[in-house]
Amino acid sequence: MHEIDMTKCLILSMEEWAEKKDKEKIVVEKINLKIGEFTCVEPISLINTFNAAVLGSWLDSSAITIETIPFEGKCSKCNRLYFPKKENGYKSPCCNFNLEEIISGRELKIASIDFKEK
Amino acid sequence: MHLPISDKIELNILHQNSHQAEKNKGKFNNYNLLCLNIMSSPGSGKTRLLEITLEDLSKKFYSAVLEGDMTTNLDAARLEKLNIPVVPITTGRACHLDANMVSGGLKLLEKKINPNLLDILLVENVGNLVCPAEFEIGEHFKVALLSITEGEDKPLKYPIMFREADLILITKVDLLPHLNFDINELKSNIASTNPKADVIEISSITKSGFDLWQDWISKKILKFKNNLY
Numbered sequence: 001m002h003e004i005d006m007t008k009c010l011i012l013s014m015e016e017w018a019e020k021k022d023k024e025k026i027v028v029e030k031i032n033l034k035i036g037e038f039t040c041v042e043p044i045s046l047i048n049t050f051n052a053a054v055l056g057s058w059l060d061s062s063a064i065t066i067e068t069i070p071f072e073g074k075c076s077k078c079n080r081l082y083f084p085k086k087e088n089g090y091k092s093p094c095c096n097f098n099l100e101e102i103i104s105g106r107e108l109k110i111a112s113i114d115f116k117e118k
Numbered sequence: 119m120h121l122p123i124s125d126k127i128e129l130n131i132l133h134q135n136s137h138q139a140e141k142n143k144g145k146f147n148n149y150n151l152l153c154l155n156i157m158s159s160p161g162s163g164k165t166r167l168l169e170i171t172l173e174d175l176s177k178k179f180y181s182a183v184l185e186g187d188m189t190t191n192l193d194a195a196r197l198e199k200l201n202i203p204v205v206p207i208t209t210g211r212a213c214h215l216d217a218n219m220v221s222g223g224l225k226l227l228e229k230k231i232n233p234n235l236l237d238i239l240l241v242e243n244v245g246n247l248v249c250p251a252e253f254e255i256g257e258h259f260k261v262a263l264l265s266i267t268e269g270e271d272k273p274l275k276y277p278i279m280f281r282e283a284d285l286i287l288i289t290k291v292d293l294l295p296h297l298n299f300d301i302n303e304l305k306s307n308i309a310s311t312n313p314k315a316d317v318i319e320i321s322s323i324t325k326s327g328f329d330l331w332q333d334w335i336s337k338k339i340l341k342f343k344n345n346l347y
Contacts (some may be wrong), residue, residue: 002249012134016129029122033131038250040278042176059140086274089310099315101280108131108252 006108007053010046013110014059021115028062030114035055038069038084038105064092135253136264139215142256145224152342153241154335155255158263159272162244163289165193166322167263168240174198174332179339182230184223186215186244193242202287203230214250215243237339247276257337264268264308265290266299273307280308285316285334292321 014031035041043066049062073084075092081103084090090099130136146153158164166182175181182203185194194206205226207219220241221307227233240256243250251260262283267290273280280286286308294301301319307319316334320327 002213002252005214005216005249005253006131009132009134011132013129016134017129019123040248062228086277089274089307090277091310098310100313102281104212108125110129110131112124112126112128114122114124 002040003042003049003107004053006046007049008039008057009108010050011053011059014113017110017113019027023058025118026115027111027118028059028115030035030063030065031059032067032112032114034067034069034107034111036069036107038102039108043068063117067111069107072114074100074101074103076100085086090094121309132252132254135217138221139254139256141222142217142221143258144256145233146239146256146258149236150343151233151236151239152259153239153255153257154338155241155243155250155257155260157243157247157260157283158245158289159247159263159268162245162263162265162268163322164242164263165196167287167289168197168242169200170322170328171219171242171331171335172202174302174315174328175335176202176334178237179227181238181240182225182227182233182236183238184215184220184241184309185240188213188244195258203227205230211217213246213248214245214253215255216253217255220255236299237333238335238337247272247279251276251279251282258342259284260308261285261287263287263289264304266293266297266304270300270304270307273304273311276313280311280315281291283312283315285318286312287327287331288317288319290321290323291319291326292323295332327345 047064054060074081074095075097077095078099080094082092086101156164183197187208188209191206194204197204205223209222260283318327318330
């Protein structure tokens, strides 16, 4: 359900971005997102929600692309990077240390927007 | 038609919410008002926790509540009996409070009381372990409740909620003798998800742990009032 609110935020951000352009004179082809694995977002749900929400709007012909950013932590004992797993309690496989530092995976970003001028 | 242009903006999807949350926090700071965001799944005991907490807390600190609820004002009505300012926020279809809703709630609170007179604002979020963790509201601290009837594995299943929390209250611990529940396993799962969180075991029936929880809040308020955050 929260993908609806994420989509709302995304559309508001797009509106804000378009205010700096001339919205009538551009066509947004792709909105390229970076979504971390350690977020509450299900990429397919976000795409489906976005597609439904923009029907008939100025973003109707826009597509969403999602680059998934891996969830990566750093072992605070030996500084090795690792991919935390739920099955292992997110602990580092090298030293069995608790997850202290997250290197990546919390991203919820609009990386870039591909558009054309009419 | 011209050639496509790629505009690299690297903008947080939730930046509109984050921007409003910063504005809310700025208001709280101007009012010298500490704000706690209280989150949990439905039925873990948030409202009962606030009822008991505010009985004592409101004798020492001027307190108010923003009460998030999807469809009713039932929880707000319970807290209004404590004679403190309470503003219900009915979210409708939304399964969490966002920064705009809290901003609206704060405006209604301003009509009830001068927030400069308040020490602490407790925001009870909608019962949900998923999205409230992603939507900042301008709070200074996040408090997550987890009742023992929910199971030891919840910090692993809903890691973002428990990773984001500054304090985790393990509630309903009076039921421990009656359940096949391993509290050490729960604590281990909390530690592996968020080793920096404070953890307090609490019971609204026996009142155990409330002294530690009240002490945690009092210290946060006093430190905040002394501009130490």
